[in-house]
Amino acid sequence: MCSDIAISAKNLTKRYRIFGHPGDRIKQALTLGRVKFHREFTALNDVSFDIKKGEIVGIIGRNGSGKSTLLQLICGILKPTSGSIIVNGRISALLELGAGFNHEFTGRENVYFQGAIMSIPKEEMDRRFDEIAAFADIGEFIDQPVRMYSSGMFVRLAFATAIYVEPDILIVDEALAVGDMAFQRKCFERLEILLSEKKRIVLFVSHDLRQVERFCSRVIFLRNNQIVADGPAHNTCQLYYEQANQDAMVEFTANKSSRAKITGTGEAELLNIHVIDSNGHDIQEIQPGDPLRIRVQFKLYVPLRQPELFVGTQATDLQYLSAASSAELNAPIHFEPGDHTIEYRLDQFPLVPGQYFVRFAIRDEHFRLLFAGEGLCPFFVSTDSTEFDRPNRLLNLRTEWIVGGLHYQYDKSDIKSRKA
Structure with a gap:
C-alpha cells in the first residue's frame, strides 16, 4: 500500500x-455443515476504495445500506467474510452512543480508560485532561458515573475524548446528531483545527446531506450494500437526494391508503377522491407551485339543507396545512339523497417537494359530523436536481429581489430581471 x-x-x-x-445452530453443527439450517444476509458486498491521508470523506446511504458495517470493518470490530481492509494509522471512533465507555466508571475514569486503549501514557493524558473536560463542558458530572448522563452529556464527553487523543483517523457515525446546534458548531470548529494537519483523515456518516456536503470533500454513496457513487461531495449528495425522492415515490405508491382514518354516522359515504389535472384526469404527482385540484365523489342517504363541506390538505404527520369550508361561500347549498361530485381548487400549491394527503368532512345544518376522513388520497409534489441546492423551508414561494438596482423575480424555470 502506498505511504499516502x-x-x-x-x-x-x-x-x-x-x-x-x-x-438450528446445533443441528447444523451436528451435520458438520452438510445440511444448511440458515440463510445468508449480505451486509456489504464487494466494496473497494482507497482513502488518502488528509481526506475528509462522507459516507451516505439509507438505513441498512451497510454504512455502520463498513465502519466496524475499518475499526477492526468485525472481520470480513471475504476481501481485505488495510488501515494505516491510529483510529478513534464514535460509532454509537455508549460504545467503548464503561457505564459504571465516572467520566474522568472513562477518559483515562480511552487513553489507555489508545496506548497514550497516563502522564500525557494528565496534560490533555483539562482540555477534554473544558470541551465537554459537563461540569461536576465529570466525576459521576456515566450511567447518570443524558445522551447530550454523553456525546459531549465521547467526542471531546475522541478528538483530544489526536488520532490519525477519526470516525464519526451519526454521533453529532445527539448534540445541540451550538455543540455541533463547536465540534466542527475543532475538527477543522484537527484537520489542519494534512496527515489526518475523517470518515463522517450522517443523514444530513447539507452537513456532509459542507464538511466533506469526497462522499461515498452506499445503496443495497454496494458503492453506487464515489466522488465530489456535491455531485454525490445530489445523486443520493434524487434517488431518495424516487424511493419515496415508490413507497408512496405502495402504501397509498395506510394513513387513511375515516369516521361517520353512516348517513354519508365517500365513493372516490382524486387529485386531477386541468383535463380532469387522475394524477398522483404535481409540480411545486402548480394548481391543485381535488375531485370528491360521495353518496348521501339523507337530504341535507345547508350542509357544510370541508376540504383541505395535510402533511405526512396529518398536520393540517390548508382548509376551506363551503360555509365561506355564503351560498344556498342543498343535497338530495344520492351520488354527488364536488371539486376543490387552489390556484397554486406552494409547498416543498414531498408527500401530502387530503382531508374531507361533511357536517349538517345542526353541526353534526356525518363524515370525516383524514389521510386520504395521498399525492406527491415532485422534485428535480435543483431542489438540493435550495435552502430548507416549508413553503415554495415565488420571490422577488432588488439587487444593484435590478429587480429579480425567481421563477423555477428561469430567473427574470428588469430595472427597479
Whole structure:
C-alpha cells in the first residue's frame, strides 16, 4: 500500500448467517455443515476504495445500506467474510452512543480508560485532561458515573475524548446528531483545527446531506450494500437526494391508503377522491407551485339543507396545512339523497417537494359530523436536481429581489430581471 494511503479496501464483503431458531445452530453443527439450517444476509458486498491521508470523506446511504458495517470493518470490530481492509494509522471512533465507555466508571475514569486503549501514557493524558473536560463542558458530572448522563452529556464527553487523543483517523457515525446546534458548531470548529494537519483523515456518516456536503470533500454513496457513487461531495449528495425522492415515490405508491382514518354516522359515504389535472384526469404527482385540484365523489342517504363541506390538505404527520369550508361561500347549498361530485381548487400549491394527503368532512345544518376522513388520497409534489441546492423551508414561494438596482423575480424555470 502506498505511504499516502490511510485506508484501502479491496472487494470487501461481509455476510451473516441468520438462523430461524437457536437450536438450528446445533443441528447444523451436528451435520458438520452438510445440511444448511440458515440463510445468508449480505451486509456489504464487494466494496473497494482507497482513502488518502488528509481526506475528509462522507459516507451516505439509507438505513441498512451497510454504512455502520463498513465502519466496524475499518475499526477492526468485525472481520470480513471475504476481501481485505488495510488501515494505516491510529483510529478513534464514535460509532454509537455508549460504545467503548464503561457505564459504571465516572467520566474522568472513562477518559483515562480511552487513553489507555489508545496506548497514550497516563502522564500525557494528565496534560490533555483539562482540555477534554473544558470541551465537554459537563461540569461536576465529570466525576459521576456515566450511567447518570443524558445522551447530550454523553456525546459531549465521547467526542471531546475522541478528538483530544489526536488520532490519525477519526470516525464519526451519526454521533453529532445527539448534540445541540451550538455543540455541533463547536465540534466542527475543532475538527477543522484537527484537520489542519494534512496527515489526518475523517470518515463522517450522517443523514444530513447539507452537513456532509459542507464538511466533506469526497462522499461515498452506499445503496443495497454496494458503492453506487464515489466522488465530489456535491455531485454525490445530489445523486443520493434524487434517488431518495424516487424511493419515496415508490413507497408512496405502495402504501397509498395506510394513513387513511375515516369516521361517520353512516348517513354519508365517500365513493372516490382524486387529485386531477386541468383535463380532469387522475394524477398522483404535481409540480411545486402548480394548481391543485381535488375531485370528491360521495353518496348521501339523507337530504341535507345547508350542509357544510370541508376540504383541505395535510402533511405526512396529518398536520393540517390548508382548509376551506363551503360555509365561506355564503351560498344556498342543498343535497338530495344520492351520488354527488364536488371539486376543490387552489390556484397554486406552494409547498416543498414531498408527500401530502387530503382531508374531507361533511357536517349538517345542526353541526353534526356525518363524515370525516383524514389521510386520504395521498399525492406527491415532485422534485428535480435543483431542489438540493435550495435552502430548507416549508413553503415554495415565488420571490422577488432588488439587487444593484435590478429587480429579480425567481421563477423555477428561469430567473427574470428588469430595472427597479
